[in-house]
Amino acid sequence: MQVFKVYFKVLRGTAAPLAINLCVFVGLAVLFSSTAPETDPGGFEPVRTPVTVINRDVDGEIARGLVDYLGGVFRLVDYPDDEEKLQDALFHRMVEYVVIIPPGFSDRFLSGQDCAIRKVIVPGSTSSHYVDISIDKFLNTVRLHHMYGRSRNYEASGAELVALAMDDLSVDVPALLKVADGRAGGDPPGHSYYYRYCAYALLAMVTMGVSSIMIAFNRPDLYLRNLCSPIPRRRINIELALGHGVFALGCWGILVALSFVLHGKTLLESGLAGLYALNTLVFALVCTAIGFVVGNFVRSVDAQAGAVNVIALGMSFLGGVFVPQSVMSKPVLTAAKLLPSYWFVRVNDAITEVSAFTPGKLSPVFNGMLVQLAFAAAIFSVALLLSKDRSVSSV
Numbered sequence: 001m002q003v004f005k006v007y008f009k010v011l012r013g014t015a016a017p018l019a020i021n022l023c024v025f026v027g028l029a030v031l032f033s034s035t036a037p038e039t040d041p042g043g044f045e046p047v048r049t050p051v052t053v054i055n056r057d058v059d060g061e062i063a064r065g066l067v068d069y070l071g072g073v074f075r076l077v078d079y080p081d082d083e084e085k086l087q088d089a090l091f092h093r094m095v096e097y098v099v100i101i102p103p104g105f106s107d108r109f110l111s112g113q114d115c116a117i118r119k120v121i122v123p124g125s126t127s128s129h130y131v132d133i134s135i136d137k138f139l140n141t142v143r144l145h146h147m148y149g150r151s152r153n154y155e156a157s158g159a160e161l162v163a164l165a166m167d168d169l170s171v172d173v174p175a176l177l178k179v180a181d182g183r184a185g186g187d188p189p190g191h192s193y194y195y196r197y198c199a200y201a202l203l204a205m206v207t208m209g210v211s212s213i214m215i216a217f218n219r220p221d222l223y224l225r226n227l228c229s230p231i232p233r234r235r236i237n238i239e240l241a242l243g244h245g246v247f248a249l250g251c252w253g254i255l256v257a258l259s260f261v262l263h264g265k266t267l268l269e270s271g272l273a274g275l276y277a278l279n280t281l282v283f284a285l286v287c288t289a290i291g292f293v294v295g296n297f298v299r300s301v302d303a304q305a306g307a308v309n310v311i312a313l314g315m316s317f318l319g320g321v322f323v324p325q326s327v328m329s330k331p332v333l334t335a336a337k338l339l340p341s342y343w344f345v346r347v348n349d350a351i352t353e354v355s356a357f358t359p360g361k362l363s364p365v366f367n368g369m370l371v372q373l374a375f376a377a378a379i380f381s382v383a384l385l386l387s388k389d390r391s392v393s394s395v
Contacts, residue, residue, distance in 0.1 A: 014209055025255075049131060100119070142162065142164075208308050211308065252277075283372055
């Protein structure tokens with residue numbers, strides 16, 4: 001096992017770049033884990049848009065009721081009735097919506113006269129539509145109670161109309177997001193993000209380590225010396241392959257162990273830890289094949305660093321590691337299907353959606369793993385064929 005021992009002596013020279021890639025991945029994993037939502041994924045909570053209300057109808061009951069209602073739905077921010085200060089607040093996004101209630105609004109509203117509430121919003125603000133709907137909902141409810149009272153020859157006061165409207169609008173309808181299989185939907189759990197980003201870590205670490213070994217063993221002087229050695233070429237290749245396997249398993253084991261450190265409780269409760277680990281192991285084999293290709297066809301360390309970075313970042317972006325596949329365009333997704341990272345992310349997402357271990361739920365998972373194994377076999381085969389031709393021609 002002389003070659004196997006030398007393998008890890010040579011591997012020590014790449015300890016620094018491997019540690020850097022691991023630290024970058026751990027940093028990303030911790031960052032995205034800390035920013036992942038911790039609320040119930042099946043619940044719904046409206047966004048409290050920052051709103052400023054300028055009430056110039058101070059004595060009007062309807063105007064005061066509208067201010068109270070908006071305060072319960074949105075986050076009211078107090079600003080003086082000064083145009084310049086309001087414009088500055090909108091520019092700096094301190095508020096997104098300014099409601100200006102004109103003088104005498106309540107009296108004109110109850111008498112059926114023309115009355116309009118002026119608004120100033122941040123350009124392109126989507127939350128302003130929700131504020132519009134809320135204002136219309138309150139005023140329409142007050143109007144309905146006012147018309148109903150008149151039809152019964154009862155003239156309700158502004159305070160009574162506001163109380164009735166607030167009572168109607170206080171009814172809360174629970175909302176629950178669900179997917180097709182009946183399981184509560186929402187943002188993926190933190191461990192799903194973690195294992196998706198494992199693709200980048202494996203591509204960077206395994207490709208760098210395996211290619212460094214291959215570059216060292218393919219140096220012309222060392223390659224010719226090994227040909228003259230008493231150790232058969234077949235045995236050298238077997239021990240190199242064994243070293244590649246142990247190194248890839250080591251990288252995989254570190255990442256899986258980190259997943260339990262960061263997400264141990266939720267990962268175990270999900271019951272999907274085995275599937276996540278298996279998918280990552282399959283992709284580690286793909287990364288080993290890619291590192292084998294890089295090590296056989298790249299001669300210098302500088303070229304190796306460039307190739308590893310391009311492969312790791314390019315496949316991560318195009319495959320859906322950094323950018324979710326759900327927001328990628330169809331042409332990009334079509335091209336991404338030619339990359340193993342696309343299938344790794346697709347399997348990872350499929351594992352996240354598994355709610356029962358049935359053939360129908362597990363078939364997309366194992367089919368995607370088979371595609372990744374096919375990629376690994378194809379890459380190894382092409383690399384072996386081309387490296388054999390090159391070694392024969394060099395000799």
